[in-house]
Amino acid sequence: MATGRATVLVEPNKLETWDVPVVDPEPGGALVRIVVGGVCGSDVHITTGEAGIMPFPIILGHEGIGRVEKLGGIETDYAGVPVKPGDLVYWSPIAACHRCYTCNVLNETPCDNSRFFEHAEKPNWGSYADYAWLPNGLAFFKLPDGADPLAVAALGCAxxxxxxxxxxxxxxxxxxxxxxxxxxxxxxxxxxxxxxxxxxxxxxxxxxxxxxxxxxxxxxxxxxxxxxxxxxxxxxxxxxxxxxxxxxxxxxxxxxxxxxxxxxxxxxxxxxxxxxxxxxxxxxxxxxxxxxxxxxxxxxATFPRPKHYYEAMHLAARLQDEVPLASLVTHRFSIEDAGRALDAVHKGEVIKAVIDPEHAAA
Ligand SMILES: [Zn+2]
Ligand SMILES: [Zn+2]
Missing domain, CATH: 3.40.50.720 (NAD(P)-binding Rossmann-like Domain)
Incomplete structure (x- = not known):
């Protein structure tokens, strides 16, 4: 079975690199090969345990841009735009069930029935990894033609x-x-x-x-x-x-x-x-x-809705030539060096750091 690497937070302050199975997408979902996974300040608080108890072990990372590897029987993204393998996509990291009070009555996020993180042994959308398995209901959007993935990744979930x-x-x-x-x-x-x-x-x-x-x-x-x-x-x-x-x-x-x-x-x-x-x-x-x-x-305010990811992606793509967005990504780290990436973010040494699966480990 094919496997990919992933940064696993086994328990607070304990990171490991695991080989995890690459799983076919479920109907409505997608399998994506990660191009960059954003390192967010929240990830530092999650790693130290300051952000509370998580369903450990988890694969870190909630910001990502990747190329579609396989689609689960769908031909459009979550905004109705045609999408095919090889296209670049950006996603909102929490799936919505559309069957709960928050989804349907409050019309809000996060959904009561979905998770920010999934157990590392299950198909997983953590973005410090070679692949992200996006479940049904997790909104992903095709980047506009010509969009620079780094310009979109630069401001991550921010x-x-x-x-x-x-x-x-x-x-x-x-x-x-x-x-x-x-x-x-x-x-x-x-x-x-x-x-x-x-x-x-x-x-x-x-x-x-x-x-x-x-x-x-x-x-x-x-x-x-x-x-x-x-x-x-x-x-x-x-x-x-x-x-x-x-x-x-x-x-x-x-x-x-x-x-x-x-x-x-x-x-x-x-x-x-x-x-x-x-x-x-x-x-x-x-x-x-x-x-x-x-x-x-x-x-x-917290937990942006899918539309905010969609709007952010388009804003970044529109401004990428007049504002130096891509250059905000000052540091790249390999999956194996996620600990160093988190350290650098914690110390404020970076403007924006990303995990780049193709980057060689230090
Ligand atoms: Zn973030
Ligand atoms: Zn829901």
């Missing part, structure tokens, strides 16, 4: 997450002042969308100069260093926006102290959307009265 967030808190409005906390992939995606939407100010806060530089290349109009004190940061931001302050603040910092600062930074009648705290379990003090007196809207 761009879909940001599009989901703006669905929840309302879209970026032309001419508004936006602050983005954090210039990792989620923050960079928010900057990209805010700039494209015509925001007047797109101000980003981060502690790493290289990331602030990249933020500018995606449309940030001003950068603020975390080396400044919180008071200094607020003063600089309000100097730029004027006394009305930012009308939209995006949390993409991934650390808890960003939350009270974001509530404080958001101007009257503004919106604050929390995107980066999925793996940051804990509490922070805020003054709830601020929400009343400033008339704030605070929204959280």
């Amino acid at each position: 761009l879909p997450t940001v599009l989901r967030g703006f669905d929840r808190c309302g879209p970026v409005k032309m001419g508004e002042a936006v602050v983005v906390q954090g210039a990792g992939p989620v923050g960079l995606s928010a900057i990209l969308v805010a700039a494209q939407a015509g925001a007047r100010d797109v101000i980003v806060i981060d502690g790493v100069d290289q990331r602030l530089e990249v933020a500018r290349s995606l449309g940030a109009t001003a950068t603020i260093s975390l080396k400044d004190s919180p008071e200094e940061r607020k003063r600089k931001i309000y100097d730029i926006t004027g006394p009305g302050g930012p009308s939209l603040v995006v949390e993409a910092a991934g650390v808890l102290p960003a939350f009270p600062e974001g509530v404080d930074l958001t101007g009257p009648h503004g919106r604050y959307v929390i995107l980066g705290l999925w793996g940051a379990i804990g509490t922070q003090p805020i003054s709830p009265r601020d929400m009343t007196t400033k008339n704030l809207t605070i929204a959280g």
